[in-house]
Amino acid sequence: MTPSSVSDGLPLPRRYGAIAAIALGLTMAVLDGAIANVALPTIARDLHASPAASIWIVNAYQLAIIVSLLSxxxxxxxxxxxxxxQAGLVMFTFTSLFCALSDSLSMLTFARVLQGFGGAALMSVNTALIRIIYPQRQLGRGMAINSLIVAVSTAAGPTVAAAILSIASWKWLFFINVPVGFIAFWLALRFLPDNLQKAKGQRFDIPSAVMNALTFGLLLSALSGMAQGSPLWLIVVQLLALMIIGTLFIRRQLSMEFPLLPVDLLRLPIFSLSIGTSVCSFTAQMLAMVSLPFYLQNVLERDEVATGLLLTPWPLATMVFAPIAGRLIERYHAGLLGGIGLMMFAGGLFALALLPTSPSDLDIIWRMMLCGAGFGLFQSPNNHTIISSAPRQRSGGASGMLGTARLLGQTTGAALVAMMFNLFGDSGTHASLIAAGIFSSVAAAISLTRMSQQRPDAAG
Structure with a gap:
C-alpha cells in the first residue's frame, strides 16, 4: 500500500471491511459502558455483594478508560x-471472557479494569483510523458511522441488556463479546491500514501519563463522590489534589513539543469550541438517558420491556439523521448543522420535561424522536470538525480528545442525575431534563459561534 493510497482513503471493497472492524470493536466498548447498569441488581445478588459495592462494576470500567485514553x-x-x-481488540475480548468467568465481586471488578484498558485502546484511535480509511472529501460519512455507533450503543445499552437478561444470565453480557471480538480482530488484521505519517521525534513521557491518570481519575472520583454523598472532607481532599496535580500536568504539557494532553490543538479555536460543544452535549444526553427510566418505571409504572420500547425512538431517530448529517457536512458548516441539531435536541428535552401528568405513548415517542434527531444531526459534523482540524500526524491526539470529551460529559451527566435525585427526590427526572435542556442550549450557542471560524482545510 502506497502513502498516496492512504491519504486518499482505502478502495471500496477494503474500506467496507475496515469500517466493519471499527464498528464491531467500538460497539462492544461503548455498549459495555452502559450495559452493566441494568444488570447490577442481578450481579450483586449472584455475587453476594451490596448494592453500593456493586457500583464499582460500572465505575472500574469507566475509570480505566478515562485515565488511559489520552496515553x-x-x-x-x-x-x-x-x-x-488490534491490541485493544485482543485485550477486550479475553478480558470479557475473564468478566464472564468471575465468581466474586473483587474478581469481576479487576476484570472490568482490564476490560476498560482494552476499551480505551479501541476508543482512543477509532476516529484517527476513520480519517485514513475514508477519502478526505467523504470523511463526514465516516464520522457519521462513528457517531451513529456511539450514540446508538449508548442509548440502546439498557434495552440490549434487558433483552439479554430476559433469556440468559448476566454472564452472557460478557460472553457475547468473545465471538464478536474474534470476528473484529480477523477483520482488523485483514483490512485496517497503518498510518504511514507517524509523528517523528515524538516520545512517550511517563510522568505525563501518570499525571494524566491522576488528574482524570481524581476528577471522576470527586464527581462520583459528590453524587453518592461521600464525606465532605474526602471530596475536598480530592479536589485539592486535583487542582495541584492538574496544574502541574498542564504546565508540563505547555512546555513540551509533543504534549500528551494536546494543548497545542486546544489553541485552535475551532478545535477547542468543538470539544466544549461535545462535553456539554454528552452531559445533556446522560442527564436524560439515566433519569428517564426512573420516570417511566417509578412514576408512569411501565415495566422494563415497555421502558425499553419507549426509549428506542431516540436511537432510531439518531440512526436516520447521523448519516444525513455526514453528507450535509460536505456542503454546510459544522457550526450551523451542530447549532440546529442541538436546538432540536434542547427542544425535545424541554418538551419531555413538560410532559402532561398522564402522557400517552405518542406524547413520549415524538419527544424522544426529536431528541434523537437533533443529537444525530449535531454529532457527525462535530466529530468531523474535531478530527479534521488537527494535522494528520496528530490524528491520534485529536481522536483521544474526542473520546475524553464524550466520557467527561457522560460522567458529569450521570453524576448530576444522582445529585438531582438527592436534591429533588421524586422530581429528580424533571430537574434532570431541565438541566439537560440548559446544557444542550449552551452547546448550541457554542456551536453557532464556530461559524466565524474557517472550516478545516480539506487537505487535512
Whole structure:
C-alpha cells in the first residue's frame, strides 16, 4: 500500500471491511459502558455483594478508560493506530471472557479494569483510523458511522441488556463479546491500514501519563463522590489534589513539543469550541438517558420491556439523521448543522420535561424522536470538525480528545442525575431534563459561534 493510497482513503471493497472492524470493536466498548447498569441488581445478588459495592462494576470500567485514553491515543501517533486498535481488540475480548468467568465481586471488578484498558485502546484511535480509511472529501460519512455507533450503543445499552437478561444470565453480557471480538480482530488484521505519517521525534513521557491518570481519575472520583454523598472532607481532599496535580500536568504539557494532553490543538479555536460543544452535549444526553427510566418505571409504572420500547425512538431517530448529517457536512458548516441539531435536541428535552401528568405513548415517542434527531444531526459534523482540524500526524491526539470529551460529559451527566435525585427526590427526572435542556442550549450557542471560524482545510 502506497502513502498516496492512504491519504486518499482505502478502495471500496477494503474500506467496507475496515469500517466493519471499527464498528464491531467500538460497539462492544461503548455498549459495555452502559450495559452493566441494568444488570447490577442481578450481579450483586449472584455475587453476594451490596448494592453500593456493586457500583464499582460500572465505575472500574469507566475509570480505566478515562485515565488511559489520552496515553493510548498518544501511543497511536507513535506506534501506529492499527497496532493500538488490534491490541485493544485482543485485550477486550479475553478480558470479557475473564468478566464472564468471575465468581466474586473483587474478581469481576479487576476484570472490568482490564476490560476498560482494552476499551480505551479501541476508543482512543477509532476516529484517527476513520480519517485514513475514508477519502478526505467523504470523511463526514465516516464520522457519521462513528457517531451513529456511539450514540446508538449508548442509548440502546439498557434495552440490549434487558433483552439479554430476559433469556440468559448476566454472564452472557460478557460472553457475547468473545465471538464478536474474534470476528473484529480477523477483520482488523485483514483490512485496517497503518498510518504511514507517524509523528517523528515524538516520545512517550511517563510522568505525563501518570499525571494524566491522576488528574482524570481524581476528577471522576470527586464527581462520583459528590453524587453518592461521600464525606465532605474526602471530596475536598480530592479536589485539592486535583487542582495541584492538574496544574502541574498542564504546565508540563505547555512546555513540551509533543504534549500528551494536546494543548497545542486546544489553541485552535475551532478545535477547542468543538470539544466544549461535545462535553456539554454528552452531559445533556446522560442527564436524560439515566433519569428517564426512573420516570417511566417509578412514576408512569411501565415495566422494563415497555421502558425499553419507549426509549428506542431516540436511537432510531439518531440512526436516520447521523448519516444525513455526514453528507450535509460536505456542503454546510459544522457550526450551523451542530447549532440546529442541538436546538432540536434542547427542544425535545424541554418538551419531555413538560410532559402532561398522564402522557400517552405518542406524547413520549415524538419527544424522544426529536431528541434523537437533533443529537444525530449535531454529532457527525462535530466529530468531523474535531478530527479534521488537527494535522494528520496528530490524528491520534485529536481522536483521544474526542473520546475524553464524550466520557467527561457522560460522567458529569450521570453524576448530576444522582445529585438531582438527592436534591429533588421524586422530581429528580424533571430537574434532570431541565438541566439537560440548559446544557444542550449552551452547546448550541457554542456551536453557532464556530461559524466565524474557517472550516478545516480539506487537505487535512
Amino acid at each position: 493510548l491515543s498518544f501511543l497511536g501517533d507513535i506506534l501506529g493506530y492499527r497496532r493500538i486498535y
